[in-house]
Amino acid sequence: MKTVLLGxxxxxxxxxxxxxxxxxxxxxxxxxxxxxPEEGNPNLTAVAADAADPARLAELAAGxxxxxxxxxxxxxxxxxxxxxTALYDDVLRGVRQAGVRRLVIVGGAGSLLVGPGRMLVDTxxxxxxxxxxxxxxxxxxxxxxxxxxxxWTYISPAAxxxxxxxxxxxxxxxxxxxxxxxxxxxxxxxxxxxxxVDELESAAHIRERISVxx
Numbered sequence: 001m002k003t004v005l006l007g008x009x010x011x012x013x014x015x016x017x018x019x020x021x022x023x024x025x026x027x028x029x030x031x032x033x034x035x036x037p038e039e040g041n042p043n044l045t046a047v048a049a050d051a052a053d054p055a056r057l058a059e060l061a062a063g064x065x066x067x068x069x070x071x072x073x074x075x076x077x078x079x080x081x082x083x084x085t086a087l088y089d090d091v092l093r094g095v096r097q098a099g100v101r102r103l104v105i106v107g108g109a110g111s112l113l114v115g116p117g118r119m120l121v122d123t124x125x126x127x128x129x130x131x132x133x134x135x136x137x138x139x140x141x142x143x144x145x146x147x148x149x150x151x152w153t154y155i156s157p158a159a160x161x162x163x164x165x166x167x168x169x170x171x172x173x174x175x176x177x178x179x180x181x182x183x184x185x186x187x188x189x190x191x192x193x194x195x196x197v198d199e200l201e202s203a204a205h206i207r208e209r210i211s212v213x214x
Contacts, residue, residue, distance in 0.1 A: 001201065002026045004061045004100075006051045006069040006091065008037045011163065012106050013070030015193035017044070020068075023197065028060060052087050057094030066102035066200055067095050073136040084136035085143060095150060104200050107156040109185070110134025111141055112177040112211055120159060120177055141209055148207070153199055156211040157192050164188030170195045171213050178213035187214035 003020060007013040008029035017037040020027050026043045029036060034048030049056050051071060061067055069091060073080030088105075095103050110121035111134065120126060121134040144152050159177060170191045171178060179185045195212040199205060 001066065002028070002064040003200065004028045004030060004057075004064050004067045006030050006057075006067065007071045007106070008046075009033070009035050010070055010072065012157075012161070012189050012192065013037065015163075015189045016068060016070060016106075016196050019190075019193040019197045020200070023201075025197075028064065030057070030060060051094075052090045054090050054094035054097060057091065058097030061095060061098035061100050064098070064100055066104060067091075067098075067100055068104045068106075068196070068200060070106040073133045075133070080132050080136045081139050085139050088140050088143065092147065092150070101149075101151045102200075102203065103150050103152040104196065105140075105144070105152065105154045106196070107141065107154040107209065108134055108137030109156050109159045109161075109177070109211070111138040112156055112159075113175050114177050145207075151203060151206045153203075153205050153207075154209040155192075155196055155199060156209060158187040158211070158213040159185035161187050161189055161192055164190060166190035166194070167214065168194060169214065173211040173213065175209060175211070178211055180213070185213055187212055 005027050008017050009031050014037040021041050028045045030047050030049045036046035073084040112120050114120050141154050191214050192212050
């Protein structure tokens with residue numbers, strides 16, 4: 001499988017690259033720096049490009065089976081909602097111009113439901129520092145739900161995601177926040193990457209948001 005990966009050197013993106021390459025996928029890693037998430041793999045091509053340039057993305061993605069996006073909202077203290085939506089509007093344009101139909105996106109957990117009509121981001125203990133980013137992802141998901149010409153999947157992690165052990169075990173859910181018996185919602189970035197690449201390969205949840213917990 002040939003995949004273009006946006007945000008390939010980030011915490012989650014680099015682990016998606018590692019997982020996909022370990023399965024023999026061909027990965028074209030697009031980053032502004034042109035740095036590779038790992039060295040020496042013949043199935044990895046690192047390219048310097050801006051995901052906000054639809055023409056360049058279309059050029060590089062043409063002939064690939066899928067585009068995987070692990071982009072993050074701006075973290076410079078400004079409101080990230082409008083810039084993040086604009087960034088993904090550019091990504092959608094580039095994917096369409098490339099003729100690629102499959103798009104899998106690393107989502108956020110803040111828009112997962114914890115009760116009827118109540119999102120995680122609306123709970124009192126949700127960190128204020130992450131609120132803007134959570135709402136930016138909420139806006140993106142709302143935008144994607146109006147897209148019917150691409151085979152997109154939006155994959156939300158658990159409430160806690162961090163580098164950790166690759167256990168090979170995870171559970172999938174939908175729009176509700178998944179927790180364990182103690183009420184904790186967590187997944188390692190490594191196990192999230194397994195779930196992400198599984199979905200990339202299977203295309204089992206077209207035009208859906210799914211969630212992953214360890």
